[in-house]
Amino acid sequence: MTLEELHAQAAAAAENAYAPYSRFFVGAAVLLRDGRVVTGVNVENASYPLGMCAERCALARAVAEGVRPGEVEALAVTASPCGGCRQWLLEFGIDRVAFMHEGELLERAPIELLPDSFSL
Template sequence: MSDAELLAAADAVAAHAYAPYSNFQVGCAVLTREGHIIEGVNVENASYPLGVCAEPSAFARAIAEGYRPGDFVAVAITASPCGGCRQMAREMGVDRVIFRNGGRVVTMTPDELLPESFDSTNLS
């Protein structure tokens, strides 16, 4: 699957986002090493801290389906990922992150997105 096709899947699922407060709908599509696509969307809440970004929504769904960190090739997001979602992409072991930023499509590795990031080695 091409990066453009994965981003198109993220675009399509974004219409299902629940964003009544910001009206900023975000879609995410995760590509597994087996070639499956797992999608997620942002879900807002009137109590703002309880909202969920599209990326953790997709990765939680993937984990619930039995996937584990390292099982993912790429993640495509309809907007630039926040810091926490950059950390999640790093934790999940994706090879690349594809997203839109300022009207252009950007592809980076998790390490490029979040250099010197926190990982399991920091826990010892």
């Protein structure tokens, strides 16, 4: 699967985002090494800090199905990942991350998105 195809699935998922406050709909899709795709969306809350980003939603759904770090090949998201999500991308050992930035689909390795990052 190409990153463009994965991003198309992220864009389709964005239609299900729950974003009544910002109206900023985000979708993400993770490609697992076994070929499965798991999607996620941003989920807002009236208590704003409790909101969930699409990337973490997708990864949490994958974890609930038994996926662990190292088992995610790629992640595509319809917006540039926030700092917190970049830490999650590193944790899961994802090979490739694709996201829209200024109208262009960029591809990065997680370490490029968060150099000199925190780890235990």
